[in-house]
Amino acid sequence: MxxxxxxxxxxxxxxxxxxxxxxxxxxxxxxxxxxxxxxxxxxxxxxxxxxxxxxxxxxxxxxxxxxxxxxxxxxxxxxxxxxxxxxxxxxxxxxxxxxxxxxxxxxxxxxxxxxxxxxxxxxxxxxxxxxxxxxxxxxxxxxxxxxxxxxxxxxxxxxxxxxxxxxxxxxxxxxxxxxxxxxxxxxxxxxxxxxxxxxxxxxxxxxPTPTHSAGALRDTQANGEYWERHKVAQKYRDFRVRASADSDVSLKPWRTVRDGLRGLPNPTVYGSTKYLNHVLQPGARSYPGHTGSYIDAPAKALKAGVHGVPGGENMLRDVDGTVRYFTVREAARLQTFPDAYQLHGPWGEAMRQLGNAVxxxxxxxxxxxxxxxxxxxxxxxxxxxxxxxxxxxxxxxxx
Structure with missing residues (x-):
C-alpha cells in the first residue's frame, strides 16, 4: 500500500x-x-x-x-x-x-x-x-x-x-x-x-488494545522472575513502578530500560565496532529534579533537548545511583528503532531526532x-x- x-x-x-x-x-x-x-x-x-x-x-x-x-x-x-x-x-x-x-x-x-x-x-x-x-x-x-x-x-x-x-x-x-x-x-x-x-x-x-501493563511488571518483579532473568543482585532489587489496582496483570509486563538495552555492551568513548551510534557521551550529572531514567522501570519520555531537559530524561540512572547519558543507540533502542538504522549527525542532533520521534x-x-x-x-x-x-x-x- x-x-x-x-x-x-x-x-x-x-x-x-x-x-x-x-x-x-x-x-x-x-x-x-x-x-x-x-x-x-x-x-x-x-x-x-x-x-x-x-x-x-x-x-x-x-x-x-x-x-x-x-x-x-x-x-x-x-x-x-x-x-x-x-x-x-x-x-x-x-x-x-x-x-x-x-x-x-x-x-x-x-x-x-x-x-x-x-x-x-x-x-x-x-x-x-x-x-x-x-x-x-x-x-x-x-x-x-x-x-x-x-x-x-x-x-x-x-x-x-x-x-x-x-x-x-x-x-x-x-x-x-x-x-x-x-x-x-x-x-x-x-x-x-x-x-x-x-x-x-x-x-x-x-x-488497538494494550498488550503490556504496569501491574504485570510489578508481579514479575515481586515474584523475582524479572530479577532472576536479568541476574540482578538482591541488594539492587528496587521497585520503582506504580500500578493501579485495575492494571491488567494478564498482559505482558511493561518493558524496562534494562529490557530495552539488553545485549548492548557498556559504551565507551571509542564507540562500538558492532553497534552503530553506540558512543559514550561524558558529562552527565544528577541534581534535584534531574535524576534520569531508572534502569529497572520504563524510561521517562525522551526529549528533543539534550543536556538541559528538565527531568534528566536522556540519562540512565543505574541501581547504584550513578548516572550517564544514553548513547544514541541506547536512545534508539528505547524508541524501538532497529539496530541497523543509523542516526546521522552529532550526539545532540541525533538525540533531537529521537526525542521527536514516534x-x-x-x-x-x-x-x-x-x-x-x-x-x-x-x-x-x-x-x-x-x-x-x-x-x-x-x-x-x-x-
Whole structure:
C-alpha cells in the first residue's frame, strides 16, 4: 500500500508504517539532519526506506499534485512545540502549528486513511477547543479557512456545517491518547493520535488494545522472575513502578530500560565496532529534579533537548545511583528503532531526532491495524461490486 509521510523527522513513523506493509513514496521534513538520516540509510540500501523520495523543506512548498492518485495513507507528526507542556502553549497562534498544513495535504492527496500524532499536551484542557477543531478540520479537509478567517471563526463554521455538509471528501476521525509503554515500548511516552478513514472506506475501526501493563511488571518483579532473568543482585532489587489496582496483570509486563538495552555492551568513548551510534557521551550529572531514567522501570519520555531537559530524561540512572547519558543507540533502542538504522549527525542532533520521534513499535502497531482494516474494506468493496455485476448479468438474462 502506498503512503506519504509528513514531518518525518528521523523516520520513526516511516519505519513503523513500512513494517506494517505500507510503502512510503515521499517523506517531507524541514530539518536537514533528519533528512540526512533518511537519505543516508536509503543510499546504503537499508530496506525500510528503500526508494523513498526525501523532500527537504516546508511541507507547504511541496508540489503534491505530482503524486499519482491512489495514496492509501498519509502519516505524520506536526511540530509539537505549540502544544508542549514545556513551551508557551500558543497553539494556533504559534507559526509552527502545522495542523492546517496537514489538512491541506490530505485535501490534495485524498488518502484512504491517515495517522497523525502529537504530544500529550495537545489534550490539555487549555487546548480543548483547538483539539476539537483539529478533529473537525481533519474530518472535513475541503472546508478550508477563508482568507483572513481566524481559526475560531473557522471552528464555528465547521461546527455548524459538519453535520449537514455533503462534500466529496470526508473522514471519520478517531482521537486517542495512549502510553507507548502499554504497547511494548520500554518508555513511558504519552502521545495523541488522530486516525482517519475516508467516508467511502467501510472500516469499523478502534484503537488497538494494550498488550503490556504496569501491574504485570510489578508481579514479575515481586515474584523475582524479572530479577532472576536479568541476574540482578538482591541488594539492587528496587521497585520503582506504580500500578493501579485495575492494571491488567494478564498482559505482558511493561518493558524496562534494562529490557530495552539488553545485549548492548557498556559504551565507551571509542564507540562500538558492532553497534552503530553506540558512543559514550561524558558529562552527565544528577541534581534535584534531574535524576534520569531508572534502569529497572520504563524510561521517562525522551526529549528533543539534550543536556538541559528538565527531568534528566536522556540519562540512565543505574541501581547504584550513578548516572550517564544514553548513547544514541541506547536512545534508539528505547524508541524501538532497529539496530541497523543509523542516526546521522552529532550526539545532540541525533538525540533531537529521537526525542521527536514516534516509537517504531507503536507506529507499527497502529499502522498494522489501519492496514488490516483497509484490506478488509477493499475486499468487501470488491465482493460487493462482483455481486452487483452478477445481479446485472442475471437480470439481463431474464429480461
Amino acid at each position: 502506498r503512503s506519504v509521510e509528513l514531518f518525518a523527522g528521523g523516520g520513526g513513523l516511516t519505519l513503523g508504517t513500512h513494517l506494517a506493509g505500507f510503502t512510503t513514496e515521499v517523506v517531507a521534513e524541514w530539518d536537514r539532519w533528519s533528512c540526512d538520516t533518511v537519505r543516508e540509510n536509503r543510499d546504503r540500501g537499508y530496506s525500510l526506506v528503500q526508494g523513498v523520495d526525501v523532500h527537504e523543506g516546508d511541507v507547504r512548498d511541496v508540489d503534491w499534485s505530482v503524486i499519482p492518485e491512489g495514496v492509501d495513507l498519509v502519516s505524520g507528526g506536526p511540530p509539537c512545540q505549540p502544544f508542549s507542556a514545556g513551551g508557551k502553549g500558543n497553539a494556533a497562534d504559534d507559526n509552527r502549528d502545522m495542523f492546517p498544513a496537514t489538512a491541506e495535504v490530505i485535501r490534495q492527496l485524498k488518502p484512504r486513511a491517515f495517522i497523525i500524532e502529537n504530544v500529550r499536551g495537545l489534550a490539555r484542557a487549555a487546548f480543548s477547543d483547538y483539539y476539537t477543531y483539529i478533529q473537525l478540520r481533519l474530518g472535513h479537509p475541503e472546508i478550508t479557512a477563508n482568507d483572513g478567517e481566524s481559526w475560531g471563526d473557522h471552528y464555528a463554521r465547521l461546527q455548524s456545517e459538519h453535520t449537514s455538509v455533503r462534500s466529496d471528501l470526508q473522514y471519520k476521525v478517531i482521537p486517542k491518547l495512549v502510553n507507548a509503554a502499554d504497547y511494548g515500548v520500554p518508555q513511558q511516552r504519552w502521545r495523541v493520535f488522530f486516525i482517519g478513514f475516508r467516508s467511502d472506506v467501510d472500516a469499523e475501526w478502534s484503537f 516509537p517504531v513499535m507503536l507506529a507499527e502497531t497502529v499502522a498494522l491495524s489501519v492496514r488490516e482494516h483497509l484490506d478488509v474494506a477493499a475486499f468487501n468493496a470488491c465482493k460487493a461490486q462482483a455481486t452487483a455485476r452478477r445481479r446485472v448479468k442475471r437480470d439481463s438474462a431474464t429480461a
